[in-house]
Amino acid sequence: MKLHLICHGMMLFWYRKPTEETADGYRILIPQAPVNGGKQEHELRFGTSPGASSTYLSYPASAQATKYYELQFGVATSPQARGMKTVIDHICLYEQYGSCKAEPNYGSGVAFAIDIPYPFAEQAARYETYTGEPYQQGYTVRDFKIHPRAIPRCNIFTFDVSDPRLGVVLQNKRDPSDRQLLQTGPLKSDLKLYLYSQPPHITPSMHHLDVFNKMLRYANHTELDLMVNTATKPTCTTLDKVHVPGGFTIDDLKQLAEINDNVDLCSSSAPGGSSGFNIFGMNPAECGQGPGC
Numbered sequence: 001m002k003l004h005l006i007c008h009g010m011m012l013f014w015y016r017k018p019t020e021e022t023a024d025g026y027r028i029l030i031p032q033a034p035v036n037g038g039k040q041e042h043e044l045r046f047g048t049s050p051g052a053s054s055t056y057l058s059y060p061a062s063a064q065a066t067k068y069y070e071l072q073f074g075v076a077t078s079p080q081a082r083g084m085k086t087v088i089d090h091i092c093l094y095e096q097y098g099s100c101k102a103e104p105n106y107g108s109g110v111a112f113a114i115d116i117p118y119p120f121a122e123q124a125a126r127y128e129t130y131t132g133e134p135y136q137q138g139y140t141v142r143d144f145k146i147h148p149r150a151i152p153r154c155n156i157f158t159f160d161v162s163d164p165r166l167g168v169v170l171q172n173k174r175d176p177s178d179r180q181l182l183q184t185g186p187l188k189s190d191l192k193l194y195l196y197s198q199p200p201h202i203t204p205s206m207h208h209l210d211v212f213n214k215m216l217r218y219a220n221h222t223e224l225d226l227m228v229n230t231a232t233k234p235t236c237t238t239l240d241k242v243h244v245p246g247g248f249t250i251d252d253l254k255q256l257a258e259i260n261d262n263v264d265l266c267s268s269s270a271p272g273g274s275s276g277f278n279i280f281g282m283n284p285a286e287c288g289q290g291p292g293c
Contacts, residue, residue, distance in 0.1 A: 074163025
């Protein structure tokens, strides 16, 4: 039996090293919501159905301190080899920059931190591909050698469930009373969970990347300085560049609303086009720390 976590939008996947008490995994970092004219421009939703209309997480009315959660279920230990992500297909940020430690900017930069186990399979879908540089030159591009030729918009993590009796729980790690039951046990079939951090519609705004930049600091930099290169336009997207054994098939991917949202990324309304700008076409969506991640 498997659990699939489908992530769409602006988030950072930070590798969580094993300790004596816990196994390794990812910590999903969700930025503080961008605000324009006094209004939040992102929605945060997490649920068991496409669109997550019944959500277990949402942004507060105004920015608050980071909330820490853990996704709990009867997971089997992943046999997948840990290693560095390919910088060709991902925006990769690393814990160690020279002798300076990079770390999440909890509080002002990160709204939610959600711990998940290390997955059995990882897939990134709906890639935009580039012939030029997606980002302008700056210290973040220089230091982390960010020159991707493809950036995914949707990430899918697949877990093996070894004990379906436990169900699935979202537990606040600082508040034991904040315990939300996503699915009662025993699980009887594969389960899909959906996590979104994005604007409700394509937004002609380029400042959204600012809130992503604030999620990480390193060396003497209090935040990143990623800036979109508006002269570079992505080419048509593909659903899945590499088939992952145990993950979603192409047919599975074609059924995902997150993939088929009728956005034509090759039209004039695409990033860099004349009709607006969709930051999620070009924003980092899968970042791991390394080496050894």
